[in-house]
Amino acid sequence: MKEALNKFKSLKLVRMMGFNRVVLIGVIILMYILFTILSPILHQGTNFAQVSRLLSALNYGYFIGFLALGVTFVIATGNIDFSIGPVMFCSALISGYCMKQYAFPLWLCLIMCVLIGAVFGTVGGAFVAYLHLPSFITSMALMQVAKGLGSVFTKTQTVSWPQGDAPNTWFRNFVRYKGIPTGLIFLIVVAIICAIVLNHTRAGRYIICLGANKEAVRLSGVDTRRWEMLAFIICGALAGFAAIFYVGAYTTVQPGMGDTFNNEAIAACVMGGTSMAGGLASILGTVIGAFIVALMQEGILAMGFSISYQYALTGLIVLGAVIADTLSRRRSN
Amino acid sequence: MPEVILTMKGIDKSFPGVHALDHVDFEVRKGEVHALMGENGAGKSTLMKVLTGIYTKDSGTITYEGREVTFANPREAQQAGIVIVHQELNMMGHLTVAQNIFIGREPKKGIRIDDNAMNVEATKLFKQLGIEIDPKTTMSELTVAKQQMCEIAKAISHDAKVIIFDEPTAALTDTEIEQLFVIIRDLRAKGYGIVYISHRMDEIKKITDRVSVMRDGQYIGTLITEDCTKEDIINMMVGRVIYEDPKTQSQCPPDAPVVLKVEHLNAGKMVQDVSFELKKGEILGFAGLVGAGRTETCRALFGADPKQGGDIYIEGKKVEIHSPKDAVEHGLSYLSEDRKRYGIVLKKSITENSTLATLKEYTKGLFIDRPKEEKVTQRYVDELRTKTPGIDQLVMNLSGGNQQKVVIAKWLVNDAKIMIFDEPTRGIDVGAKQEIYELMGRLVKEGKSIIMISSEMTEILRMSDRILVMCEGKKTGELDIAEATQENIMNLATRDIDMREGDK
Amino acid sequence: MEKQKKSLASNPIVRAIGVQRLVILIVLVVLYLFFYWRSVPFRRYTTLVQICNFMYYILLMAIGVTFPLITGGNDLSMGTGLICYSVIGSYLIRMYNMPVWAALICTIAMGVLMGTINGVIIAKIEIPPFIMTLSTMMFCRGMGAVLTNNFSGTWPDGSQAGAWFRSIFRIVTPNKTIIPLGMLWMILLVIIMTFILNHTRVGRYIIAIGSNKEALKLSGVNVFKWHVFAYMICGFFTGLAAIAYAGTFSNITPGTGAGFELDAIGSAIIGGTAMTGGSGSVVGTFLGCLLISLLKTGLPFIGLQANWQQIITGGILLAAVTIDMMRNRKRP
The missing domain is CATH 3.40.50.300 (P-loop containing nucleotide triphosphate hydrolases)
Structure with a gap:
């Protein structure tokens, strides 16, 4: 048994992806089978094994995926960002409102989404990197600011992005084009870019190394503050990206919401093997983690449970992953 | 009784x-x-x-x-x-x-x-x-x-x-x-x-x-x-222990140019008005007891800690050093006494650690030039005889001596002119110690200049060309290796009384 | 100038209150007068009742979180926890006909339980407190709805049996004037907790943990026990806050509550409790909470609508933490 496991671990593909990631993919498949069997039993008349279910899970996975990719950079530096969900909503609200109220062209609105996200990232990053504020409290404060700003700007109205036969709906093609889940392609492309940035550029190298040992990197003559802030900016910009895919899939955004997505994005990261202590990050793991979160929420709904189960489970997942990470690090010391 | x-x-x-x-x-x-x-x-x-x-x-x-x-x-x-x-x-x-x-x-x-x-x-x-x-x-x-x-x-x-x-x-x-x-x-x-x-x-x-x-x-x-x-x-x-081959006279030619001049460096209580010079190809030993302010002096010089005053000249030109970044740009390097905290990133590979200070030069366009990076890492692994199964090995899996070599490699890759070795052989076994000594000898022959902080008398007497002694944040003396003995170093390292009386 | 400042600081009255608290007090008065001047409706008696209503549950959480903060920790699970306990409490009354007094006890017990879980894992496994309480925050957010099957909580009200518990917080006189009785209990609790913090072993050791945990360990004190205790106090007060929330608001939606804790943490930090641990004051927390409540109730009167509330919370918190950081950096 153990031998077989070792043999499996030494397969080339397994080695390339990392054993944990392969296990996670196994988890996805298991979850899918489980939901397919359980949902008709628990909730009569549902059939989980439908393409529409899968597509709906994918829709959820896209924006969670972008959020999780962003926060992976921040967690890699040993910090945390609790503001991404509300920041995503805030940028969707403000740019959507501008489009409706002031007739901004669509392309400008999309760019605005990313920019607003990046601005939030810059502010948060500046507080953390240059003023040395704890990132959790800073980002929680910014979360409130993002929520508030969204509702102040829109006068607490729900904002709908164009849909159906309305003009200017081409941004929805990002999510799905003639039945093809284009969102998946975008997510994979962005994930690949993220992986390249993290593993093959100076920024990524510094971000990971300063998460592992900030003082050693500083004493190597690197201005760590700049790179620490950059991680937050990347995170914010990707939250803006997530906003595009959120409205592409669901079109309407409500002010004052979005903080549950933080939790799910963070859960996706830690499940994927990114360590809350910093210095260790896996983009592939994050993407798989995001899809686990998405599938979980689809499954929970299909089985007729309320979304609250998802919230409670997310908490347990983060707790479990962090305890496991803490204990394993303690053992290796 | x-x-x-x-x-x-x-x-x-x-x-x-x-x-x-x-x-x-x-x-x-x-x-x-x-x-x-x-x-x-x-x-x-x-x-x-x-x-x-x-x-x-x-x-x-x-x-x-x-x-x-x-x-x-x-x-x-x-x-x-x-x-x-x-x-x-x-x-x-x-x-x-x-x-x-x-x-x-x-x-x-x-x-x-x-x-x-x-x-x-x-x-x-x-x-x-x-x-x-x-x-x-x-x-x-x-x-x-x-x-x-x-x-x-x-x-x-x-x-x-x-x-x-x-x-x-x-x-x-x-x-x-x-x-x-x-x-x-x-x-x-x-x-x-x-x-x-x-x-x-x-x-x-x-x-x-x-x-x-x-x-x-x-x-x-x-x-x-x-x-x-x-x-x-x-x-x-x-004691009267005979130490193995102590240096009897300076290996550094007396007319060698001064590469580093520090004047009136002040940083907190531990660094009070310290001035010294370092010549090209010289090993300057910093002797003193623990807590004498040697590490603090070097950290202040390197910009790692804030300083209250002092002028630093490199090759005759006055330079401003406010952060390690400035120091590295001026060709300084610092090997900390606490390697694991300040020297290396334990969870990363030898390659990643080796190019940490010079990553910019190993970037082609947007991307890190992996082959170039690996080549230079391999070169220094060979040159320094770092014992490792491969350059992808995580540094945490190496022994103390080999970890130290990775830190040295980091600064050699950077082509640092002035190297500060803070307790270079602490926690390193005898064989590896010897190698580090030989390496330091080689480095000065190649024209680098070294400041070596050491609390081991043997090390000071064996490696230094000149010895600067500190005590309680002050420089208490400077000795040429030819005139240095354990006794007179210890005398300077503990002579606070006379000094304090002299102040009055 | 410097001398004046010093002599002011050494004035016995100023010393007794503390400079920072005095500053908050002055700001409070100025702010109140400002609102009074700018808005006629603000001058009504009901505004004060409104401030009190808003304040009860925030203040209770704030008093509670002062203790983990003093140990150098935190508790982010208070906001969603409060709603969770409150919803479950009302569910017990509605579905199981539990008498109100028993439901109140259950509500508090849930808070203490969650506090204990937080404390044990933080003190034993040494997980950063914010990560630990973040997980329980997420957990509580879902759990309230899961256990009650998405029950929208309503505690007894009006002429229903068991509505008596609302009179803990306010009494309506025959001529319809509301007396905010809760304020009395709040002041009493502030006095009790100040006593506990400054004059009992619990408080002493909690301060010592935040100041120098290793030294305390070397003195032979059971650090684990007292560390957990800090979180239990916080949980207990979150339970009380759940009751206060139930007593002042008629409807409780499960799954809400995220962000309440930030007002509470903000109150404590404004009141002079350091994020780095070791020092704190319950009276300061009280004043800090008063300030936040006054701002949040008063600003709508001068035209800043309710949707500004969250921005204000965020802004106050950022400012408070930045000031706290600066202040503690100066002192080595």
Whole structure:
């Protein structure tokens, strides 16, 4: 048994992806089978094994995926960002409102989404990197600011992005084009870019190394503050990206919401093997983690449970992953 | 002669690779102040840690008040009456003096802590010691000297019989030292046994009754303070061991250009008006005892800590260094004494660590040039003979010596002109030590200049071309290797008395 | 100038209150007068009742979180926890006909339980407190709805049996004037907790943990026990806050509550409790909470609508933490 496991671990593909990631993919498949069997039993008349279910899970996975990719950079530096969900909503609200109220062209609105996200990232990053504020409290404060700003700007109205036969709906093609889940392609492309940035550029190298040992990197003559802030900016910009895919899939955004997505994005990261202590990050793991979160929420709904189960489970997942990470690090010391 | 209260006999203690205590004997009598002296790493602290239950001994006996004892932890020792007054104080700065003294055993009145009773008790204690401290003051508002006196009061309130002072005067002013001595003399008169660890020769002469000297984990001997001279003690401390091939004369040509000039560097208490020059191809040894301010000087020079003043010239040009980034851009490099915290990123590979300081040069367009990076890493792994299965190996899996080589490689890749080696061979086994020495020799031949901080006399005498000695944040002397001996280095490293008197 | 500042600081009255608290007090008065001047409706008696209503549950959480903060920790699970306990409490009354007094006890017990879980894992496994309480925050957010099957909580009100518990917080006189009785209990609790913090072993050791945990350990104190205790106090007060919330608001939606804790933490930090641990004051927390409540109730009167509330929370928190950071950096 153990031998077989070792043999499996030494397969080339397994080695390339990392054993944990392969296990996670196994988890996805298991979850899918489980939901397919359980949902008709628990909730009569549902059939989980439908393409529409899968597509709906994918829709959820896209924006969670972008959020999780962003926060992976921040967690890699040993910090945390609790503001991404509300920041995503805030940028969707403000740019959507501008489009409706002031007739901004669509392309400008999309760019605005990313920019607003990046601005939030810059502010948060500046507080953390240059003023040395704890990132959790800073980002929680910014979360409130993002929520508030969204509702102040829109006068607490729900904002709908164009849909159906309305003009200017081409941004929805990002999510799905003639039945093809284009969102998946975008997510994979962005994930690949993220992986390249993290593993093959100076920024990524510094971000990971300063998460592992900030003082050693500083004493190597690197201005760590700049790179620490950059991680937050990347995170914010990707939250803006997530906003595009959120409205592409669901079109309407409500002010004052979005903080549950933080939790799910963070859960996706830690499940994927990114360590809350910093210095260790896996983009592939994050993407798989995001899809686990998405599938979980689809499954929970299909089985007729309320979304609250998802919230409670997310908490347990983060707790479990962090305890496991803490204990394993303690053992290796 | 007063009765012996504490006897340690044949104490032996080994750590992996180090024989820290080699059958050491030590005794304390009632009503005496017994100095414990020795170079850095001679085993004084280890001995005291064995006594107070922080370490467990491998063999030997401790007899205390006529009974053989072993303490499992500091608390047991404390309850038995053996207390250390630490160099770094073990105080809770946010609580008041009385609250600190009685922490863990507060008198109570119902559920309420009886703070009044505590304050009264504390006042009594201070009266007994002849100190004036308001027990209601918050601890962090007191000076270090007063905090220390509170620690003494705490020790006495624990019914201590043996009090160990670990370099108690390191952070005190002259008047404060005088006050401390009054208290210590008073304690002696009351029959306490006192162990006094210090490097300050004048204090030893002033306050102690006997001096025991340790060297390299061994007990050398005990002298009656009155009957001995400073030279006697120093001779015992440095011994007559023949060190392997010490340098007899400087390898650096006298007309070599000055690459680094530091003038009037000031940074906090530990770096006071330090000036020196470093020539091309020279190894400048920084000697001194632990806490002399050598590391602080180099960190301030490197921009790692803020400095209050001082001019730095590199190759004759004045430069501004405010951060390690500036320093690295000017060709400086720093190998910390604490590798794991300041030198390397343990969880990353040799390659990633090697190019950490120079990543910009190994970036092509947007991307890191992996082949180039790996090539240079491999080159230095070969050149420095780093023992590793491959350059992708995580640094945490390497031995201390090889980790040090990775740090050196990082700076060689950067082509640093001036290298600061802070305790380059700490925690490294003998074979690897030799390699590091050879490497340093090679580096200066190639035209690099090295500042080497070392607390090992052997290392200083063997490697340096010139030796700068520091003591208590000040430069106390500079010796050419030809004139340097262990004795005169030790003299400079402990000569604070004359210096302080000279200041007046 | 410097001398004046010093002599002011050494004035016995100023010393007794503390400089920072005095500053908050002055700001409070100025702010109140400002609102009074700018808005006529603000001058009504009901505004004060409104401030009180808003304040109860925030203040209770704030008093609670002062203790983990003093140990150098935190508790982010208070907001969603409060709603969770409150919803479950009302569910017990509605579905199981539990008498109100028993439901109140259950609500508090849930808070204490969650506090204990937080404390044990933080003190034993040494997980950073914010990560630990973040997980329980997420957990509580879902759990309230999961256990009650998405029950929208309503505690007894009006003439229903068991509505008596609302009179803990306010009494309506025959001529329809509301007396905010809760304020009395709040002041009483502030006095009790100040006593506990400054004059009992619990408080002493909690301060010592935040100041120098290792030194406390060397003094032979059971650090684990007292560390957990700090979180239990916080949990207990979150339970009380759940009751206060139930007593002042008629409807409780499960799954809400995220962000309440930030007002509470903000109150404590404004009141002079350091994020780095070791020092704190319950009276300061009280004043800090008063300030936040006054701002949040008062600003709508001068035209800043309710949707500004969250921005204000965020802004205050950022400012408070930045000031706290600066202040503690100066002192080595």
